[in-house]
Ligand code: SF4
């Protein structure tokens with residue numbers, strides 16, 4: 222228990238506990254409950270936004286203990302922020318859960334197995350070079366046919382639970398993607414309209430280098446000069462969402478340093494979780510006198526790729542793509558950043574493309590940063606629900622604007638025995654500009 226001078230009973234410490242003025246805004250109306258994925262699965266009050274806010278209050282007032290059970294309710298939260306969109310009282314659940322998770326990581330003792338698993342995640346994923354090195358054995362596992370053999374014979378089910386969940390999510394790895402790197406500057410085609418920076422991300426840079434390349438090509442085709450600093454690292458989103466506050470601050474400061482040197486008008490992001498975190502740098506670094514003002518200026522420049530394209534009059538001709546696509550809204554785009562019309566507006570510039578709306582679109586697919594690694598069973602249940610809803614629209618392919626969702630939906634499609642292609646929105650736009658035939662897109666491999 223971490224009693225403080227001002228509040229001797231509280232279970233939290235003095236460093237940014239969940240703020241009273243924030244949790245007191247909750248009027249317990251319950252409007253957020255139907256959009257909460259964990260409440261939808263279990264109907265358990267303490268696994269709803271209202272229940273979790275109540276648990277924060279109990280903890281702050283010293284009427285709960287930091288037990289495994291207490292922590293479990295917060296670990297089960299996906300951080301999908303659907304409750305923010307649904308809340309009529311404007312409760313800032315994002316700030317509450319981030320503060321609570323940072324407290325938990327500082328004050329709660331996790332089991333040794335859980336600690337090792339989390340340390341493995343946080344010492345690997347945010348570091349592209351380490352991740353790239355670690356993926357060579359995974360490439361060999363796939364390229365040698367061992368993966369197919371283990372899956373076809375059912376031996377894959379004998380792997381330890383955590384390893385099995387990683388195996389299930391592992392996208393197809395190609396040598397081209399493992400080696401791919403973009404140049405530091407890509408000139409605009411035609412008259413220059415904007416000079417923008419591109420975030421290449423950490424996991425994104427290694428596993429989705431094709432999405433980054435497509436983003437740069439589309440921006441250039443639309444008249445943007447694209448600056449891609451080679452020394453950029455992780456944005457800190459994975460750390461923020463998991464309560465690893467110091468790591469997150471460190472990543473944020475380094476990214477600000479790197480992009481300040483580029484003097485670009487905007488910083489373009491194609492991963493929703495990264496974008497939502499970078500737009501909040503001003504808040505994240507509010508107590509750092511060296512960075513607080515710079516962080517606000519940096520955050521104001523951050524734009525999702527769909528925001529940038531929606532604001533530009535289309536210039537590059539789009540070839541028709543006679544395809545029916547189920548468009549999946551990423552939570553960190555629709556709920557955390559309030560962006561849902563722009564990706565549709567951008568996709569509508571592709572002739573003959575039909576956009577299908579998915580039932581229960583507000584509910585998370587279960588990807589949620591590292592959620593599908595630390596809570597694999599719940600994530601798989603949500604992934605299966607999302608896939609069922611996507612398939613109910615009868616699409617030719619599924620499109621989203623966030624790499625984590627692509628991996629999660631692709632894994633769900635495999636479980637369901639429906640090998641539909643899953644593409645990032647910008648890959649589809651790139652295909653339309655490049656004139657890729659629809660038939661080639663339909664036969665594309667999994668992400
Ligand atoms: S962030 Fe998502 S999972 Fe967490 S309480 Fe809100 S709606 Fe539920």
Ligand code: SF4
Nearest residue numbers: 247248250251253308
């Ligand atoms: S909708 Fe808002 S005010 Fe109502 S219970 Fe949920 S968080 Fe509280």
